[in-house]
Amino acid sequence: MPNTNDNFFKMVCQVVEKIPKGRFTTYGMIATYLGAPRSARMVGWALNKTKHIDSFPAHRVVNKQGLLTGHNHFGQNNPMEERLMAEDIPVKNLKIQNFEKYIWDPLVELG
């Protein structure tokens, strides 16, 4: 199990990279999985550093409502919605539809 004391950033990366295509998770779940359930903001902070990595699937992380709050941090060319849509995740008006159907919980999936 990951330890948050050292590099939260790395941990977040590892978890996000494990999100299967066509699924997504939330900031809170990642934070909880990393042992910092009240530090969802740190996840956003970590993802912020990955936004320069084009291939990083940061679009698979949304807030707990399934809302694409971070879409503004994506390039205008490749919007978050579009990326999710490309993975058959239905998004409407910056919100993921059938949330429960596509959610991927690291706590459950990774143990």
Place this chain on the structure above:
DNA sequence: ATCTTGACAGACG
């Protein structure tokens, strides 16, 4: 060393 900022979440009125 202190203050502000943040891609959040839960609690309250």
Place this chain on the structure above:
DNA sequence: TCGTCTGCCAAGA
């Protein structure tokens, strides 16, 4: 249901 406040913890100024 909705708007606002608070807790959280790591960076950058």
